[in-house]
Amino acid sequence: MDDELLDRWLVHETGLPLDLTAPKKVDWWAAISAMWPLNDVFRPNLEKIRSVKYRTRAEPAADFAIERYALDGLTDWPDVSQNAWRVLLERHLQFQRVGMANQAAGERLMIPASLSADQLLPFLLLFWLHQMKLPFPVTDQTHLELPSENVDGPISLH
Secondary structure (H helix, E strand, C coil): CCHHHHHHHHHHHHCCCHHHCCEEEEEHHHHHHHHCCHHHHHHHHHHHHHCCCCCHHHHHHHHHHHHHHHHHCCCCCCCCCHHHHHHHHHHHHHHHHHHHHHHHCCCEEEEECCCCHHHHHHHHHHHHHCCCCCCCCCCCCCCCCCCCCCCCCCCCCC
16 A cells, blocks of 8 residues: 555545544445455456466556556556456455455454545555555466355445
């Protein structure tokens, strides 16, 4: 995470930097659900992405793609290399694992209280996936299939 970049985005979107924003606790299901639509972004390119080996040299390009998605309001990464797509996919999958583990443990996530529902995805991209240090070893994704259904979380996200 780049603190300066996140603060710049928060000020633009909410009027306040992170350190002056009131926090709100939410279930991890809220974060998992907010990130879930990225499955649809990855799916059309999944066959190519999953065959690519994870390369750390593509991490800066993945970070730039995240910045463009969050700051420019993109809904896809049309000009991103296969290697950067692979980094983005791995970060997305590992975030989902972290979220599910935290939800199962009864943990809650702190987010700025001023975020609207449509601001949660770009916030999570900038806070969690931008410059993400992977918490788990990179795994072979050759046979990965992304679910097409919604996340199987609780009906009400509090």
